[in-house]
Amino acid sequence: MSTAAPEPLKSKKRVGVLISGRGSNMRSLIAAAQARDYPAEIVCVVSNRPEAAGLVAAAAEGIPAVAVDHKHFAAREAFETELDAAFRAHGVDIVACAGFIRKLTAGFVEGWHDAMLNIHPSLLPAYRGLDTHARALADGVKLAGCTVHVVRPELDAGPIIAQAAVPVLEGDTADTLGGRVLEAEHRLYPHALALYASGAAVVEGNHVRLRQDSINQAISLYWPPIA
Numbered sequence: 264m265s266t267a268a269p270e271p272l273k274s275k276k277r278v279g280v281l282i283s284g285r286g287s288n289m290r291s292l293i294a295a296a297q298a299r300d301y302p303a304e305i306v307c308v309v310s311n312r313p314e315a316a317g318l319v320a321a322a323a324e325g326i327p328a329v330a331v332d333h334k335h336f337a338a339r340e341a342f343e344t345e346l347d348a349a350f351r352a353h354g355v356d357i358v359a360c361a362g363f364i365r366k367l368t369a370g371f372v373e374g375w376h377d378a379m380l381n382i383h384p385s386l387l388p389a390y391r392g393l394d395t396h397a398r399a400l401a402d403g404v405k406l407a408g409c410t411v412h413v414v415r416p417e418l419d420a421g422p423i424i425a426q427a428a429v430p431v432l433e434g435d436t437a438d439t440l441g442g443r444v445l446e447a448e449h450r451l452y453p454h455a456l457a458l459y460a461s462g463a464a465v466v467e468g469n470h471v472r473l474r475q476d477s478i479n480q481a482i483s484l485y486w487p488p489i490a
């Protein structure tokens with residue numbers, strides 16, 4: 264087996280991450296993107312909350328970290344114009360929402376059509392919206408999980424790129440289940456972004472298809488085994 268370091272990819276997609284809070288998914292993307300053969304690089308992180316812990320973490324990694332405080336804008340559109348400008352200024356190809364908690368207008372979403380991803384802590388289309396883990400427990404489901412999808416204007420909707428499932432265990436609380444799902448999120452998002460940024464996964468209508476010629480590559484693409 265060759266031990267030579269993989270060649271850095273010549274055309275990595277430029278990804279801007281959109282956050283509101285602690286940014287643990289953002290950190291998983293930053294970590295994954297450090298691999299030379301990862302098909303995307305994280306070129307900026309933008310938060311609508313200046314106090315977001317994720318901004319500090321991004322800056323510590325040397326990644327431009329930008330606050331666009333929604334409270335400074337009277338209209339949602341004006342806030343989004345500024346968000347858009349921040350991403351365009353960094354030459355972003357793909358916006359990756361990671362714990363961004365403000366509603367986006369259809370105009371903004373369409374401006375990033377097929378170029379904006381989101382991670383949601385449920386197996387969509389089940390449990391769109393908030394409090395996903397408490398609602399799953401209340402329903403007595405036996406599997407929970409997370410989804411990375413292409414963003415469409417409807418809440419937590421859009422072509423699904425990848426999902427990961429975890430068991431619901433006896434005695435779970437929303438916190439324990441949420442922690443188990445979050446671990447899965449940290450593996451799933453780098454995998455899904457790699458599929459999408461590499462072109463192995465493409466939008467066709469309402470679905471994401473894996474290209475026939477890259478299915479083997481796609482299945483293994485940045486999907487580290489559970490430790």
Ligand code: GRF
Binds near residue numbers: 361
């Ligand atoms: C994650 O559970 C994500 O799925 C949801 O918000 C949470 C953000 O966590 N959209 P973090 O900021 O990435 O730690």
